[in-house]
Amino acid sequence: MSKAYRAEGASLGDESFELSGSAEFTEAVKTKPQQRSESSVSIFSAPDESQTAAQLIRKAQDILVICHVMPDGDAIGSLLGLGWALHKLGKEHTLACADPVPDSFAYLPGSEAIVTHPEGNHDLVISLDCSDLKRLGAAYDQDSLRGVPIINIDHHVTNVGFGRVNWVDPSSAATAQMVLTLIERLEVPLDPTMATCLLNGVVTDTRGFRTPNTTPAVMEAATRLMTAGASLPEITEQVFNRRPLAVIRLWGRALSAVQLDGRIIWTEISQAMKHECGLSSDSDDGLVSFLTSACEADVGVVFIEKDDGTIDVSMRSMSGIDISSVAMRLGGGGHPQAAGCNLSSSLVEARERVLAELRHSLLEQTAPLQH
Numbered sequence: 009m010s011k012a013y014r015a016e017g018a019s020l021g022d023e024s025f026e027l028s029g030s031a032e033f034t035e036a037v038k039t040k041p042q043q044r045s046e047s048s049v050s051i052f053s054a055p056d057e058s059q060t061a062a063q064l065i066r067k068a069q070d071i072l073v074i075c076h077v078m079p080d081g082d083a084i085g086s087l088l089g090l091g092w093a094l095h096k097l098g099k100e101h102t103l104a105c106a107d108p109v110p111d112s113f114a115y116l117p118g119s120e121a122i123v124t125h126p127e128g129n130h131d132l133v134i135s136l137d138c139s140d141l142k143r144l145g146a147a148y149d150q151d152s153l154r155g156v157p158i159i160n161i162d163h164h165v166t167n168v169g170f171g172r173v174n175w176v177d178p179s180s181a182a183t184a185q186m187v188l189t190l191i192e193r194l195e196v197p198l199d200p201t202m203a204t205c206l207l208n209g210v211v212t213d214t215r216g217f218r219t220p221n222t223t224p225a226v227m228e229a230a231t232r233l234m235t236a237g238a239s240l241p242e243i244t245e246q247v248f249n250r251r252p253l254a255v256i257r258l259w260g261r262a263l264s265a266v267q268l269d270g271r272i273i274w275t276e277i278s279q280a281m282k283h284e285c286g287l288s289s290d291s292d293d294g295l296v297s298f299l300t301s302a303c304e305a306d307v308g309v310v311f312i313e314k315d316d317g318t319i320d321v322s323m324r325s326m327s328g329i330d331i332s333s334v335a336m337r338l339g340g341g342g343h344p345q346a347a348g349c350n351l352s353s354s355l356v357e358a359r360e361r362v363l364a365e366l367r368h369s370l371l372e373q374t375a376p377l378q379h
């Protein structure tokens with residue numbers, strides 16, 4: 009079931025909601041949404057906001073689509089999947105991400121066209137897989153895009169509803185699953201290119217259909233994408249089975265320094281470690297998931313010192329333990345079992361702060377069980 013938010017002062021009946029000079033836009037957002045059935049997994053059970061989003065896209069002239077900084081497979085897959093659909097619709101559009109496409113997703117068709125600093129006269133922004141505006145990073149220039157409406161399409165439970173239209177569905181396992189619904193709403197026929205990008209998003213965010221949110225609806229979406237021509241074995245091979253040797257060496261270093269703090273397992277990756285292993289870009293999220301597989305732990309954390317000196321905190325938890333609230337308290341966000349934040353501090357300070365928050369949260373979450 010979708011959780012829809014409306015940004016403050018931007019309700020449907022509000023004058024401030026009107027896009028300057030665009031009666032068409034106002035018309036689109038005021039159009040009555042279709043009645044939905046909650047039990048069905050067909051596209052007609054999609055949240056009302058998907059209708060609004062589709063109407064706005066149809067009316068827009070030049071669309072800027074942005075995914076989150078340090079993009080993962082869902083961010084890039086959703087961005088490209090929607091990009092190909094906009095291409096089919098004949099819409100002017102720009103695809104942007106503040107950080108470069110990670111090597112493991114460079115195989116996706118169109119990845120070379122993603123820009124870090126978009127230019128142009130856009131009349132609509134679509135944010136994908138971002139729980140807050142900060143996650144758009146430098147790809148979203150607040151000055152030049154002032155007044156341009158944002159459609160916020162996301163599946164994070166921590167989404168703050170920063171868009172003019174907020175289609176937030178934490179029951180979706182991936183934003184790519186929502187983009188699939190949107191493409192169907194836009195009546196764009198799926199093709200193998202689009203389907204590959206979207207399946208890449210679903211496969212990576214579910215870690216190969218292994219996360220607790222892998223519902224029949226997710227499998228149904230994946231089936232539609234495979235039927236349209238996406239190859240599950242090829243995607244799996246690209247995103248899970250191939251890694252540079254430097255990453256494996258780095259994991260070796262990080263794993264040999266692993267620590268257990270109560271039921272929290274953690275390790276860290278410094279700039280020096282990355283350089284010594286010959287790694288130029290940041291590693292994938294496989295390490296933190298692997299750590300969390302330790303029987304002795306309920307929560308896994310990896311602290312990564314980034315090139316800009318800030319610390320990226322990547323967390324995973326066992327089913328039943330929520331870490332998204334801790335991430336949010338630390339200025340980040342995520343899902344109940346996979347969350348993160350970025351801290352401007354040293355590795356030691358970040359570790360002390362995050363571990364203290366996690367210990368406290370774990371105590372609160374497990375206390376009733378001890379009676």
Ligand code: 5GP
Nearest residue numbers: 139293322323340341342346347348349350
């Ligand atoms: P990962 O550990 O794979 O980087 O991130 C896990 C989840 O937490 C992802 O859904 C990601 O979008 C979210 N996340 C990671 N870091 C941040 C952050 O700094 N801010 C927010 N809002 N979400 C984050």
Ligand code: MN
Nearest residue numbers: 082137183213
């Ligand atoms: Mn996602």
